[in-house]
Amino acid sequence: MKQLRKTEWRRGYPIKKNLALCAWGVLALAGFAGILARPENIPSLAACVLALAGAVLSLPRLLGYYRTTYQCLPALNRRLTKKEQEELLECENFETITELKSGSLRRTDFAESACWLRINGRYIPKELVIL
Structure with missing residues (x-):
């Protein structure tokens, strides 16, 4: 449980989720406010309509992203609940793999349990990895 939350915060996913929601809110608000203000010129009205259309069309993807429990478990988000995901990694002890720290992989974080x-x-289950 701590492992998943720590990784989520290290990668900034909770902050990214809230920023995406705020950006969507600003986009929707700009669209609604612009249309309700009844702009006289066509470019302003077109910009408001485009903002509102963008907000409406991006809502399903935003909700899917926001409802994702753990971004660091990409293969299991749709299949398992949050509690089941936490239980999978509860007693795992990860050790960094140093043999792969050469050349272009120097900045890549590899760990194994x-x-x-x-x-x-x-996090990727070993059963899903082709070695």
Whole structure:
């Protein structure tokens, strides 16, 4: 449980979720306010309509992103509940793999536990990895 939350905060996902929601709110508010203000010129009205259309069209993707429990478990978000995801990684001890720290992989975070791999803050079950 701590492992997932720590990784989520390290990667900034809770902040990104809230910033995306705020940006969507500003876009929707600008569209509604602009249309309700009844602009006289066509470019202003077109900008307001485009802002409102962008807000409406982006809402399903935003809600999907916002409802995702853990961004660091990409393969299991739609299949398991938050509690089940936390239980999967509860007793795992990750050890950094140093053999891969050469050349272009120097800045990549590799860690391994008994059943999981952590690659740049994403947890992947070993059963899903082709070695």
